Amino acid sequence: MYVPPALLVIAHGSRDPRHAATVTALCARARALRPGLRVEVAFLDFNAPDVPRALERLAADGVREVVALPLLLTRAFHAKTDIPAVLREAGARLPGLTVRQADVLGPSPLLTAALERRLYEAGLRPGDRRSTGVVLASAGSSDPEAIAVIAEIAREWRRTTGWCAVRPAFASASLPRTADAVRALRADGAARVAVAPYVIAPGFLPDRIARGAEEAGAEVLADVLGSAPEVARLLVRRYEQAAGRAVRALAA
Numbered sequence: 001m002y003v004p005p006a007l008l009v010i011a012h013g014s015r016d017p018r019h020a021a022t023v024t025a026l027c028a029r030a031r032a033l034r035p036g037l038r039v040e041v042a043f044l045d046f047n048a049p050d051v052p053r054a055l056e057r058l059a060a061d062g063v064r065e066v067v068a069l070p071l072l073l074t075r076a077f078h079a080k081t082d083i084p085a086v087l088r089e090a091g092a093r094l095p096g097l098t099v100r101q102a103d104v105l106g107p108s109p110l111l112t113a114a115l116e117r118r119l120y121e122a123g124l125r126p127g128d129r130r131s132t133g134v135v136l137a138s139a140g141s142s143d144p145e146a147i148a149v150i151a152e153i154a155r156e157w158r159r160t161t162g163w164c165a166v167r168p169a170f171a172s173a174s175l176p177r178t179a180d181a182v183r184a185l186r187a188d189g190a191a192r193v194a195v196a197p198y199v200i201a202p203g204f205l206p207d208r209i210a211r212g213a214e215e216a217g218a219e220v221l222a223d224v225l226g227s228a229p230e231v232a233r234l235l236v237r238r239y240e241q242a243a244g245r246a247v248r249a250l251a252a
C-alpha cells in the first residue's frame, strides 16, 4: 500500500509565544485540508521540538518518508544553508528515513491573496486602491537573492492590482526599514499608507515592523499572514509538489 510521506513543517521559532501558537494554528488548518496526512511541526530555534527530535519521533513511529517543508517566505540563509545542514545531520543518524526538503512558500499568488485579505481585514476597501501606497514589510536577509525577490513581488503586486505604489521594506539585515518606506510612499503622493507585514507569525521582527509603521504614521497596519486559509492551502501545495517528486523518484 502506498503511504504518502509525512509532512514536517519547519518553522523559524521565536521567544515570543505568539509565534509557536500561530504556527500550530496554521498547521491545524493544513491538517484539516488533508485528513489522513500526518503533519508535524519543528522549530529551527527557540521552540521545541527541534528538527532532529521531530524526525526521531517520526522514525520511531515507523514513518519511512518525510517531506520537510520550510515555513519560510524566501530562499535565503535559513532555507539554503541552515535547514539543509540540519536535515543532513539528522538524516545521517536515521538511515531508515528518507527526507526531502520542499520549496519555500514564496513567492506565490496565494501569499499575495493572503496579504490582500489582511489589508481588507485591517479596514481598507477596494475603492481605496488607487489612493493607497502599500509597504511590503518583510523580515529581511543578508542574501541579495531574497531581497531581489521581495522587490520583484512588490513590483508585480503593484502591476497586477493597481495600488498607488508598493514599496519593499526589511526589518533586519537590509534597507530600507518600514518607516523609511512609509515616508517614501508619502513623497510619491500616496494619500494613505498601509503596511502589510510579509511575515508568518507575530514576534520580534513583526513588532519592529509595527513600530516603524507607527513611528512614520502609516494609516493602516495589517496583521501578519498567520493562519490565513491561503497560507494553509499553500502549505499543502508545496507538500504535494515535493511529494510528487518523491513518487516519481521511486518509480524511476
Ligand SMILES: C[C@@]1(CC(=O)O)c2cc3[nH]c(cc4nc(cc5[nH]c(cc(n2)[C@H]1CCC(=O)O)[C@@](C)(CC(=O)O)[C@@H]5CCC(=O)O)C(CC(=O)O)=C4CCC(=O)O)c(CCC(=O)O)c3CC(=O)O
Residues within 6 Å of the ligand: 012, 013, 014, 015, 016, 019, 071, 072, 073, 074, 075, 076, 077, 078, 079, 139, 140, 141, 142, 143, 172, 173, 198, 199, 200, 201, 202, 203, 204, 205, 206
Ligand atoms: C540571519 C539574519 C539576517 C541576516 O543577517 O541575513 C536573519 C535572517 C532571517 N530571519 C528570518 C525570520 C525570522 N527571524 C526572527 C527573529 C530574529 N532574527 C534575528 C536575526 C537574523 N535573522 C539575522 C542574523 C543576525 C545574527 O544574529 O547574526 C534575530 C536573532 C535578531 C535580530 O533580528 O536582531 C531575531 C531573534 C530575536 C530574539 O532574540 O528574540 C523571527 C522570529 C521573530 O521575529 O520573533 C523570524 C520569523 C518571522 C516570521 O514569522 O515570518 C528570515 C525570514 C525567513 C523567511 O521567511 O523568508 C530571515 C532571512 C534568511 O533566512 O536569511
Ligand SMILES: [Co+2]
Residues within 6 Å of the ligand: 139
Ligand atoms: Co531571523
